[in-house]
Amino acid sequence: MKQMKKVGSCAYLLANPVAVVSTSSVVGPVEGAGRLGEAFDYVSNDDYFGQKTWEQAESAMVSRAVGILYDKSHLTPNDTGAFFGGDLEKQCTGTSFGFRGWNLPFCGLYGACSTFAEGMALGAALIDGGYMTVAGAAASSHFSAAEREYRMPLAYGNQRQLCAQRTVTGCGAVLLSAELPTERYVAVTSFAFGKMVDAGVTDPAEMGAAMAPAAYQTITTYLEDRGKVSTDYHRIYTGDLGEVGYTILRDMTGFGWEYEDCGRLVFTPDQDTHAGGSGCGCSATVFGAYILPDMLKHPGSRVILAGTGALLSATSTLQGESIPGICHLVELECREGVKTC
Amino acid sequence: MKQMKKVGSCAYLLANPVAVVSTSSVVGPVEGAGRLGEAFDYVSNDDYFGQKTWEQAESAMVSRAVGILYDKSHLTPNDTGAFFGGDLEKQCTGTSFGFRGWNLPFCGLYGACSTFAEGMALGAALIDGGYMTVAGAAASSHFSAAEREYRMPLAYGNQRQLCAQRTVTGCGAVLLSAELPTERYVAVTSFAFGKMVDAGVTDPAEMGAAMAPAAYQTITTYLEDRGKVSTDYHRIYTGDLGEVGYTILRDMTGFGWEYEDCGRLVFTPDQDTHAGGSGCGCSATVFGAYILPDMLKHPGSRVILAGTGALLSATSTLQGESIPGICHLVELECREGVKTC
Numbered sequence: 001m002k003q004m005k006k007v008g009s010c011a012y013l014l015a016n017p018v019a020v021v022s023t024s025s026v027v028g029p030v031e032g033a034g035r036l037g038e039a040f041d042y043v044s045n046d047d048y049f050g051q052k053t054w055e056q057a058e059s060a061m062v063s064r065a066v067g068i069l070y071d072k073s074h075l076t077p078n079d080t081g082a083f084f085g086g087d088l089e090k091q092c093t094g095t096s097f098g099f100r101g102w103n104l105p106f107c108g109l110y111g112a113c114s115t116f117a118e119g120m121a122l123g124a125a126l127i128d129g130g131y132m133t134v135a136g137a138a139a140s141s142h143f144s145a146a147e148r149e150y151r152m153p154l155a156y157g158n159q160r161q162l163c164a165q166r167t168v169t170g171c172g173a174v175l176l177s178a179e180l181p182t183e184r185y186v187a188v189t190s191f192a193f194g195k196m197v198d199a200g201v202t203d204p205a206e207m208g209a210a211m212a213p214a215a216y217q218t219i220t221t222y223l224e225d226r227g228k229v230s231t232d233y234h235r236i237y238t239g240d241l242g243e244v245g246y247t248i249l250r251d252m253t254g255f256g257w258e259y260e261d262c263g264r265l266v267f268t269p270d271q272d273t274h275a276g277g278s279g280c281g282c283s284a285t286v287f288g289a290y291i292l293p294d295m296l297k298h299p300g301s302r303v304i305l306a307g308t309g310a311l312l313s314a315t316s317t318l319q320g321e322s323i324p325g326i327c328h329l330v331e332l333e334c335r336e337g338v339k340t341c
Numbered sequence: 342m343k344q345m346k347k348v349g350s351c352a353y354l355l356a357n358p359v360a361v362v363s364t365s366s367v368v369g370p371v372e373g374a375g376r377l378g379e380a381f382d383y384v385s386n387d388d389y390f391g392q393k394t395w396e397q398a399e400s401a402m403v404s405r406a407v408g409i410l411y412d413k414s415h416l417t418p419n420d421t422g423a424f425f426g427g428d429l430e431k432q433c434t435g436t437s438f439g440f441r442g443w444n445l446p447f448c449g450l451y452g453a454c455s456t457f458a459e460g461m462a463l464g465a466a467l468i469d470g471g472y473m474t475v476a477g478a479a480a481s482s483h484f485s486a487a488e489r490e491y492r493m494p495l496a497y498g499n500q501r502q503l504c505a506q507r508t509v510t511g512c513g514a515v516l517l518s519a520e521l522p523t524e525r526y527v528a529v530t531s532f533a534f535g536k537m538v539d540a541g542v543t544d545p546a547e548m549g550a551a552m553a554p555a556a557y558q559t560i561t562t563y564l565e566d567r568g569k570v571s572t573d574y575h576r577i578y579t580g581d582l583g584e585v586g587y588t589i590l591r592d593m594t595g596f597g598w599e600y601e602d603c604g605r606l607v608f609t610p611d612q613d614t615h616a617g618g619s620g621c622g623c624s625a626t627v628f629g630a631y632i633l634p635d636m637l638k639h640p641g642s643r644v645i646l647a648g649t650g651a652l653l654s655a656t657s658t659l660q661g662e663s664i665p666g667i668c669h670l671v672e673l674e675c676r677e678g679v680k681t682c
Contacts, residue, residue, distance in 0.1 A: 004471060004472075005472050006472060010446065012422075012473075015471070052660075053660055056660065081347065089656070090431030090432065090490075090654045091429070091431065091453070092652075093656055093657050096537070096657075097657065097665070100665045103536055105534035105536055106534070106535070106537055106667060107452070107459060107534055107669070108452045108453075108459070108650075108652070109448075110451035111449045112449075122448070122463065125466070125472060126466055128470065129346075129467070129469065129470025129471065129472070130346050130470065131347065131353045131470070149431075193423050193447070194447070195445060195447060196440060196447055198441055311432070311433075311437035311438075311441075311449070313430065313434040315396050315430070315434055316396065316437075319393075319394055319396065319397065324437055324438070324441045326447060326449075
């Protein structure tokens with residue numbers, strides 16, 4: 001008989017922890033001038049990353065993040081069983097062309113801004129399932145590519161609403177491994193796949209409102225499954241609800257949770273990004289630049305990273321559709337290294 | 342120690358076979374008038390599937406395919422640990438809105454026309470890894486939505502090139518289960534994730550040429566890993582190379598393989614679809630309508646389904662980029678049912 005790793009209705013526990021052995025974060029100049037500027041691996045002073053178009057810029061950013069990821073580890077692309085990646089551009093253009101030059105087994109995802117958590121969950125599951133020892137996950141977004149993809153090309157000079165978030169120009173990536181480090185490390189220990197929740201929001205500037213109900217549903221179900229409350233964790237992080245979505249979620253929980261949102265951690269108030277950061281690259285870059293280093297400072301700390309996605313397209317918006325939200329999560333734990341004699 | 346299920350450089354073997362317990366296929370009128378017309382579960386006489394737009398039509402088709410899939414099985418959405426799905430529209434609009442009404446743990450994929458094989462591989466791996474007993478995979482495409490997404494809106498009356506394929510208007514889906522049927526069934530036994538191959542093709546009408554080199558790479562590597570040749574299989578199926586891609590692959594193999602292409606099986610020559618069928622829905626609908634029933638007629642038969650994807654977007658084409666191809670595969674086996682006393 002096989003071991004069932006499911007607990008309750010949505011939580012899946014790994015039989016063995018899977019270590020995060022490397023992270024990378026590559027961002028644009030606005031992110032570099034934000035709260036975590038010093039902590040990113042690479043800050044470009046050029047939004048175009050030396051390319052001619054925003055889409056090519058995003059691909060250049062992805063490719064650089066993959067390079068740094070391997071440079072920071074003792075692993076190579078050849079060691080990698082599967083690399084999961086996705087972004088917000090149509091047909092995941094940023095990711096496909098970013099990975100084109102890397103000779104990697106590549107599995108494309110589309111989970112909108114939940115992509116990073118979805119990729120980490122799938123990578124950890126394939127490692128723990130005994131298929132491979134190393135897997136990768138990456139997610140990216142580019143402010144200018146996203147604005148013209150979903151809303152208005154920047155050249156129109158459209159005034160953004162105060163509830164709107166600024167899509168993070170950035171790519172974050174992780175390498176996961178079955179081989180546990182000898183030094184203190186962060187491990188993926190469990191995960192959950194979310195169901196879509198459509199609260200009827202139709203305005204593509206209201207991403208936080210569209211995603212908060214999905215975050216509430218997945219996190220609530222997961223905490224119930226695990227028999228935990230939010231304060232059992234060092235921190236619960238939502239991916240990119242921003243100020244508005246953060247507030248809505250706080251109201252939905254009756255002020256009952258302790259949590260933070262990656263979209264609130266990227267920019268400073270004086271950067272005038274309105275409701276904070278968003279995009280696939282938001283939680284992906286904040287993970288390597290802030291969440292993981294902070295966990296390493298707190299031995300034994302447990303964290304939930306809940307990636308929040310808004311499953312809209314420009315076409316669905318123009319056709320009057322509302323915006324389904326989705327939320328996938330991974331649970332992480334800071335563990336002491338395995339000393340070999 | 343964990344069991345490593347990897348063989349050679351890309352093949353992953355399941356420790357236990359995962360059964361295909363249900364399939365569904367929903368197609369449009371042109372597909373219904375094609376070779377497999379009688380074999381599809383549902384043929385609409387209306388390309389719009391009762392909706393106002395092509396994109397909404399695709400979502401209606403997806404939702405119907407999911408419904409039929411569960412109706413044909415003894416399972417419910419509640420039994421499902423994860424449902425993988427994707428399509429060709431930007432931000433996978435067809436899939437997202439097709440799944441919105443189903444209360445399912447949903448994992449979005451973007452593998453272009455390799456999505457169906459990618460989803461089956463991931464679903465089988467999560468079941469075999471002990472996470473869940475039931476997983477689903479679906480993929481869809483719509484001719485009219487795809488033409489305006491990638492090439493020309495149909496209203497322009499653009500003349501399609503002879504090398505062009507006709508995107509299949511269809512959604513195909515499978516339910517996979519750890520519980521093995523008592524009657525003869527088809528099981529997933531192994532899988533491989535492909536690497537991107539970019540042969541420098543820049544014309545979005547040349548999908549077959551863009552994808553054939555990726556099919557060649559993944560299938561060749563997989564056969565080497567498994568110590569097999571093409572004639573060891575009842576049939577190797579490529580996803581949607583069409584007539585042109587089929588011929589290119591035949592040339593690449595030095596006429597050395599026996600194989601068939603799903604894009605050659607959908608339409609009849611007098612339908613004037615040029616180089617045959619393509620799209621995520623091509624291999625997904627042909628699987629349920631032809632491949633699986635044919636396997637069940639041949640006890641012990643082994644089949645490779647190699648999904649072939651072209652990772653382009655309208656933006657990448659307009660920006661002069663070439664088209665990276667990718668190919669993921671699953672191996673299937675027709676097995677006798679497990680009789681319980």
